[in-house]
Amino acid sequence: MNLNPRTVAIILHDVLAATFAWLGAYWLRLNLTISPEFLAAAFSTLTWVVPLQAVSFWRFGLYRGIWRFASLPDLKRIVMAVGLAALLIPLVLVLFRVSAVVPRSVLILDPLLLLLMMGGSRLAYRAWKEHRLASMLHPDSKPVLVAGAGSAADFLLRELARNPSGFHVVGLLDDRRDKQGLLVQGIPVLGALDEVTAWAKKMEVEDVVLALPSAAHAVRKGITQACAEAGLNVLTVPSLEDLVAGRVSVSNLRRIELDDLLGRDTVQLDDSGLHRLLTGQVVMVTGAGGSIGSELCRQIARFEPAKLVLFEQSELALYAMEQELPQRFPGLQIVPVIGDVKNAVWVDRVMAEHRPAVVFHAAAYKHVPLMENANAWEAVRNNVLGTQVVAAAAQAHDVKKFVMISTDKAVNPTNVMGATKRLAEMTCQAMQQREAEQPVGTRFVSVRFGNVLGSSGSVIPKFQKQIEAGGPVTVTHPDITRYFMSIPEAAQLVLQAGLMGEGGEIFVLDMGEPVRIAELARLMIRLSGADENHIRIEYSGLRPGEKLYEELLADDESTLPTPHPKLRVAKARMAAGRLLAELDDWVHADDCQTEQAVKHALTKWVPEYTQS
Numbered sequence: 207m208n209l210n211p212r213t214v215a216i217i218l219h220d221v222l223a224a225t226f227a228w229l230g231a232y233w234l235r236l237n238l239t240i241s242p243e244f245l246a247a248a249f250s251t252l253t254w255v256v257p258l259q260a261v262s263f264w265r266f267g268l269y270r271g272i273w274r275f276a277s278l279p280d281l282k283r284i285v286m287a288v289g290l291a292a293l294l295i296p297l298v299l300v301l302f303r304v305s306a307v308v309p310r311s312v313l314i315l316d317p318l319l320l321l322l323m324m325g326g327s328r329l330a331y332r333a334w335k336e337h338r339l340a341s342m343l344h345p346d347s348k349p350v351l352v353a354g355a356g357s358a359a360d361f362l363l364r365e366l367a368r369n370p371s372g373f374h375v376v377g378l379l380d381d382r383r384d385k386q387g388l389l390v391q392g393i394p395v396l397g398a399l400d401e402v403t404a405w406a407k408k409m410e411v412e413d414v415v416l417a418l419p420s421a422a423h424a425v426r427k428g429i430t431q432a433c434a435e436a437g438l439n440v441l442t443v444p445s446l447e448d449l450v451a452g453r454v455s456v457s458n459l460r461r462i463e464l465d466d467l468l469g470r471d472t473v474q475l476d477d478s479g480l481h482r483l484l485t486g487q488v489v490m491v492t493g494a495g496g497s498i499g500s501e502l503c504r505q506i507a508r509f510e511p512a513k514l515v516l517f518e519q520s521e522l523a524l525y526a527m528e529q530e531l532p533q534r535f536p537g538l539q540i541v542p543v544i545g546d547v548k549n550a551v552w553v554d555r556v557m558a559e560h561r562p563a564v565v566f567h568a569a570a571y572k573h574v575p576l577m578e579n580a581n582a583w584e585a586v587r588n589n590v591l592g593t594q595v596v597a598a599a600a601q602a603h604d605v606k607k608f609v610m611i612s613t614d615k616a617v618n619p620t621n622v623m624g625a626t627k628r629l630a631e632m633t634c635q636a637m638q639q640r641e642a643e644q645p646v647g648t649r650f651v652s653v654r655f656g657n658v659l660g661s662s663g664s665v666i667p668k669f670q671k672q673i674e675a676g677g678p679v680t681v682t683h684p685d686i687t688r689y690f691m692s693i694p695e696a697a698q699l700v701l702q703a704g705l706m707g708e709g710g711e712i713f714v715l716d717m718g719e720p721v722r723i724a725e726l727a728r729l730m731i732r733l734s735g736a737d738e739n740h741i742r743i744e745y746s747g748l749r750p751g752e753k754l755y756e757e758l759l760a761d762d763e764s765t766l767p768t769p770h771p772k773l774r775v776a777k778a779r780m781a782a783g784r785l786l787a788e789l790d791d792w793v794h795a796d797d798c799q800t801e802q803a804v805k806h807a808l809t810k811w812v813p814e815y816t817q818s
Contacts, residue, residue, distance in 0.1 A: 223323040224259045231315035247306035262291040292317040354417035355380035355395045363391040376409050403436040416442040434732035479705045484509040490562035493569030495523025501697040507535040515541045547592035557603040565600050568611045577623040578751040582804040589626035591793040597637050601648045609704040614656040614756045621751025625808040625815040636785040638710035651707030655715040656689030658696050673734050677741035679727045682748050689717035716772040
């Protein structure tokens with residue numbers, strides 16, 4: 207070990223501590239008055255005691271640690287080193303016939319005093335370095351309350367002490383009664399989480415940090431809403447997954463985001479089953495650059511497929527995925543393919559060349575108002591014909607699983623987009639009926655879910671831009687509600703549904719409780735630090751094809767449970783066996799049909815469709 211100046215200083219400190227402890231033991235033993243005879247004995251034995259203790263300290267590695275991070279293992283080494291020296295000192299004094307008078311009580315008092323001096327100085331130094339009195343040492347730092355008194359809070363306090371970031375913690379809150387009134391790193395646990403507003407006012411704080419990375423979303427949402435209503439700024443520590451992976455430190459505080467509140471608990475996947483489905487297989491994703499398609503690619507890549515074929519119409523979106531995936535998954539073979547799902551020749555050639563075992567069909571037009579009027583025929587062509595083309599190619603090239611991404615708007619549709627997606631579901635059902643005649647064939651599965659947070663066309667990015675611009679925030683109707691789910695959760699459940707599907711099913715994802723869009727807008731305004739006095743909410747009226755409430759199941763449908771708690775199977779009205787033949791002439795028509803002609807035809811194919 208190199209002797210740098212800091213190590214030399216620590217050694218000198220311990221030598222001085224050993225000296226004062228030995229002399230102090232005599233002083234205490236003789237009632238705070240040392241006679242000349244005993245003083246001479248104390249000094250004469252120092253030449254034996256201190257070198258022996260110094261060797262013991264060195265032997266137990268006391269100079270390999272860093273005082274700033276002194277902890278229980280360091281204290282344990284000090285105890286062992288001092289204990290060994292305490293046993294050796296009387297032995298050495300007897301063996302070398304040291305004639306000085308050493309009272310037996312001195313041999314007991316010395317190690318105790320030495321432990322106090324060496325251990326106390328290290329802990330005191332750590333406390334000073336970690337700015338225990340942060341409010342005094344950093345008068346410009348802001349006081350904060352921390353919600354949570356568990357491991358994350360403990361880590362947070364340590365990190366903030368080591369790396370001051372403009373905050374000092376004045377109290378913790380936790381719902382566990384056995385923690386209330388106790389101290390964590392010297393900071394008191396003041397009360398329960400639902401008392402955050404009262405304690406914030408009492409402690410004169412404006413900021414609350416959520417140290418609850420593994421808590422249920424309902425808990426996080428409740429305390430965040432309470433803070434937002436009280437005008438408090440809400441920060442949060444990184445997720446437990448990021449902390450464990452070492453991607454970030456617990457002190458990397460960030461403003462709480464909508465995903466933290468509208469997301470749900472972690473999805474439990476059948477990893478072994480998904481490995482059998484995806485690992486070592488060629489997997490193809492259409493619409494691979496879209497919100498759901500791109501996340502599907504990321505989730506699939508974790509299972510190490512032999513090859514991942516990215517089929518995408520947008521050059522920019524495909525380029526972004528081509529750049530991202532090799533960085534995150536260096537060993538993954540990626541095949542980026544520009545293409546239109548309506549181009550049967552090209553889709554067939556791609557599948558013939560790469561022979562995918564699993565196809566996830568996410569390519570679709572999904573924006574309700576855009577697809578409602580002038581673009582109705584393009585919605586039919588892309589959503590219905592595109593599905594038919596990709597499904598037929600999958601069938602022709604012995605794809606094992608074909609998973610189509612559907613939508614909650616396919617239930618009792620009142621818009622063209624929803625009706626076309628329902629027709630796409632029926633196409634997959636009809637394809638499955640045809641497959642039933644074969645001993646082994648492609649299994650066609652559809653998956654329905656609602657809005658995903660942050661997807662293209664979602665209201666959330668729109669609200670964020672309106673808030674940044676100072677408002678107003680436009681909501682179509684005060685009573686409109688939607689289901690929301692995070693993009694990763696939706697993609698994970700799509701994979702799970704693809705694994706479980708035996709063919710012909712329409713899986714319905716558990717979307718949780720519907721969210722009132724007006725309340726969502728208010729929450730986003732509060733989280734931005736403003737209120738409705740500064741940023742107004744305006745109601746613009748329902749857009750073409752828009753419903754007040756989304757449904758996940760039609761009235762004439764029922765659901766059956768599955769082994770996965772977040773997936774159910776819809777027992778939908780089955781498509782007629784002649785559907786494919788009758789539908790083929792319509793979707794392949796060369797002329798562009800008018801909006802009214804498209805809507806009239808959709809009512810024939812999808813009886814539950816009603817024009818808004």
